[in-house]
Amino acid sequence: MDQTRNPFARLWTGYLRRHLWWILLAALLMAVEGSTVGLLAWMLEPMFDVVFVAGRSEMIWVVGAAIFGLFALRGVAGVAQRIIMARVAFTASSRLQQDLLTHVLRLDSAYFSATSPGTLIERVQGDVQAIQTMWTAIITNVGRDAVGLVSLMVVAILVDPVWTLVAIVGAPLLVAPSLIVQRYIRRKSIALRDIAGRRTTRLDEIFHGITPIKLNAMEGYQEQRFRAATEEMVRATVRTQAGQATVPALVDVAVGLGFLAVLLYGGPQIIAGEKTIGEFMSFFTAMSLAFQPLRRLASMSALWQQMIASLERIYALRDTVPTILEPATPAVLRPEDTTVAFDDVRLAYGDNPVLRGVSFDVPQGTTTALVGQSGAGKSTLFNVLTRLIDPESGSVTIGGRDIRDWGIKDLRGLFSVVSQDTLLFDETLRENLLLGRGDISEARLRAALDAAHVSDFVDDLPAGLDTEAGPRGSNLSGGQRQRVAIARALLRDTPILLLDEATSALDTKSERLVQTALARLSEARTTLVIAHRLSTIRDADQIVVLDQGRVVERGSHAQLLAADGHYTQLHRLQFGDDAT
Numbered sequence: 001m002d003q004t005r006n007p008f009a010r011l012w013t014g015y016l017r018r019h020l021w022w023i024l025l026a027a028l029l030m031a032v033e034g035s036t037v038g039l040l041a042w043m044l045e046p047m048f049d050v051v052f053v054a055g056r057s058e059m060i061w062v063v064g065a066a067i068f069g070l071f072a073l074r075g076v077a078g079v080a081q082r083i084i085m086a087r088v089a090f091t092a093s094s095r096l097q098q099d100l101l102t103h104v105l106r107l108d109s110a111y112f113s114a115t116s117p118g119t120l121i122e123r124v125q126g127d128v129q130a131i132q133t134m135w136t137a138i139i140t141n142v143g144r145d146a147v148g149l150v151s152l153m154v155v156a157i158l159v160d161p162v163w164t165l166v167a168i169v170g171a172p173l174l175v176a177p178s179l180i181v182q183r184y185i186r187r188k189s190i191a192l193r194d195i196a197g198r199r200t201t202r203l204d205e206i207f208h209g210i211t212p213i214k215l216n217a218m219e220g221y222q223e224q225r226f227r228a229a230t231e232e233m234v235r236a237t238v239r240t241q242a243g244q245a246t247v248p249a250l251v252d253v254a255v256g257l258g259f260l261a262v263l264l265y266g267g268p269q270i271i272a273g274e275k276t277i278g279e280f281m282s283f284f285t286a287m288s289l290a291f292q293p294l295r296r297l298a299s300m301s302a303l304w305q306q307m308i309a310s311l312e313r314i315y316a317l318r319d320t321v322p323t324i325l326e327p328a329t330p331a332v333l334r335p336e337d338t339t340v341a342f343d344d345v346r347l348a349y350g351d352n353p354v355l356r357g358v359s360f361d362v363p364q365g366t367t368t369a370l371v372g373q374s375g376a377g378k379s380t381l382f383n384v385l386t387r388l389i390d391p392e393s394g395s396v397t398i399g400g401r402d403i404r405d406w407g408i409k410d411l412r413g414l415f416s417v418v419s420q421d422t423l424l425f426d427e428t429l430r431e432n433l434l435l436g437r438g439d440i441s442e443a444r445l446r447a448a449l450d451a452a453h454v455s456d457f458v459d460d461l462p463a464g465l466d467t468e469a470g471p472r473g474s475n476l477s478g479g480q481r482q483r484v485a486i487a488r489a490l491l492r493d494t495p496i497l498l499l500d501e502a503t504s505a506l507d508t509k510s511e512r513l514v515q516t517a518l519a520r521l522s523e524a525r526t527t528l529v530i531a532h533r534l535s536t537i538r539d540a541d542q543i544v545v546l547d548q549g550r551v552v553e554r555g556s557h558a559q560l561l562a563a564d565g566h567y568t569q570l571h572r573l574q575f576g577d578d579a580t
Helices: 007-053 059-105 109-114 117-159 161-167 171-208 210-215 219-271 277-318 378-385 408-412 429-434 442-451 478-492 508-522 557-563 566-575
Strands: 340-349 352-362 367-371 393-398 415-419 496-500 526-530 542-547 550-555
Touching: 007 059, 007 117, 007 277, 059 117, 059 277, 117 161, 117 171, 117 277, 161 219, 171 210, 171 219, 171 277, 210 219, 340 378, 352 378, 352 393, 352 526, 352 542, 352 550, 367 378, 378 496, 378 526, 415 478, 415 508, 429 442, 429 478, 442 478, 442 508, 478 508, 496 508, 542 557, 542 566, 550 557, 550 566, 557 566
Parallel strands: 367 526, 367 542, 415 496, 496 526
Antiparallel strands: 340 352, 340 393, 542 550
8 A cells, every 4th residue: 555645554653663772672672572472381390291191290380480480571572562562653653743743834714714623633533542542552463463373373383283173173164254353443443533523523622611601601501412422422432342352252253153163073083192282281271262363363354454544634634735835935025114005906715705805004104094894805814914715816015016926824923913812821921021932021021011001910829920911811800811912912012913803802991001001012013903892993094995895995093983974874883974
C-alpha cells in the first residue's frame, strides 16, 4: 500500500521510526519473555520422565532451579520491555498531539464553523490516546505472544509433528470469519469515535452555557440530550465490543476442535506405551499454554482495526488544507502608512451574499465606526481585514499594499482586537496580560494597567495580578474583563485597533470607564469600531452605514443626521425623535 495513504505507515515514518533502537530493544526483551514459555513447556518432559517416573531425586534441584530461573528471567524482561514501550508510546503520542494541535490552529475559521469542538477534542485527545494505548498493547502482546506461540509450537513439533498437525486442524476455519469480523470492527470503531465526538460536544455546550441553562431552566432538556448521546454511545460500544469478543471466540472453537482431535488420535498411543507420560505432558502443556497467546493475538487483530480507524480520522484532519494561504514571498516590513481601504469587496456564504461591493477607506490615525442592522456585514469586514476569510473579489489594502502580501502572522500582528466576548484563559491575570511575553517591564505593565483602569480593582483582588482569572475569566465582572482586554491591547501596541461591540454588555459605570480606556487606547491609532450603541461613536471621524452588505451612507454624526437617511432611522430607533 502507498505509504502516503497508509495511516500506520505515516505514523511509523513520522513518529515511531525515530525510536527504532528502543523498539528493537523492547522487541528483544519481548522475544526473551515469550521464549521462556516454550522453554517451560520443554522442561516438563524431564521433570516427569527423569524426576518422577525414573525416580532421580538428585535432579529435583536442577529442574526446579531451571524452572525458577525461567520465571525470573520472564519477569525481568517483561518489566523492562513494558517500561520501554510506555516511554515510546507516550513520547510519540504526545508529539502527535502537539503536531495535530499545531495543524488545527492554522486551519481557517470556516473549518471551525463547520466542525464541532467535541469532534476536534476527540481527534486531538481521544483518538491519539486510543492509539497510544492500543499501540503499546499490540506491540507488547504481538512481540511477546508471537515468540511464545512459535516457541510452544516448536516444542509441540519436537514432541510429535503429527500430533501438532492434528491439533491445528481447525485453524483454516478461522480465516474467512475473522476477515468479516475485522471489517465490522473497523466500521463500528469509526462510528464509535464519531459518536464520542458528538457526546463531547454536548458536554462542551453544557459547561460553556451553564448560566443561560440555569436561567432558562433547561437542566432537564440538557440532561435528556446528554442521556440520548450516552445511550447511543453505549449501543455503539456494545456493538464494537461484540465484534472484538467474536475473534477470540472463534479461536476457542478451533482450539477445542484441535484438542479433541489430539485426544482421539494420541490417546491410544499413550495407552499402548508408544508415547511417554512426559512427552504427552510436554505436548499438552505446550498446546495449553499456546491457547492464551493465540487468543490474545486474535484479540490484537480487533485492536489493530480500532487503531487504524483512529489513525484514519487523525490523518483526515492532518490532510485538511487551509484555504487562507501564505504569500509566496511575504512582505517583512510594517507599513509606515496604516490607512485601510476596502475596494469593491464581495463575499457570499454559499448562496447568501454578505458583502456586495463594499468600498471605503479609513485614513491613518482616524476612527471609523461601522453601524447597521444585524447581518449588514460589519463583523464580516473585520474577518476579511484580518484574513480570517478571503473575499471572492475586490481588495483590501493597508498603506496601499494588499493584505495578502503579508504573511498571515505578520498581518495579524498589525491589529489589536477588543470585543464584547473577551477571551481570558484560566490562568493568572498577569499571564492573561503578558501571554507568555518576557519583554514587558514592570513599569510598562503598570502603565497599561493604569491607562486601562485595571489598577482600580486589581489591588483589591486576593493575590493582585497573580489572582486566577477562572474559566473564561469567570472570577471577574464583565467590565473588569473588558479592561483587562484593553490593557492587553495596550501592551500589544499595534498600529491598528479593532473594537467589536466592546461596551455593549456593560453597565453605565463600567461602560464609562471602558470608554475612557478605549479613548486612550485609540490615540494615534487607526481604529475601526463596530457599535450598536450610537452614543458611543458620536465623536468618530467618520461613520460608515451598512445595509445588506452595501455601504449606503458615510459621514460624521452631524452630517448623517442632517441627511435624514438610514443613520437617522437607526438613531430614532434608539433615541426617539431626539436626532441630535
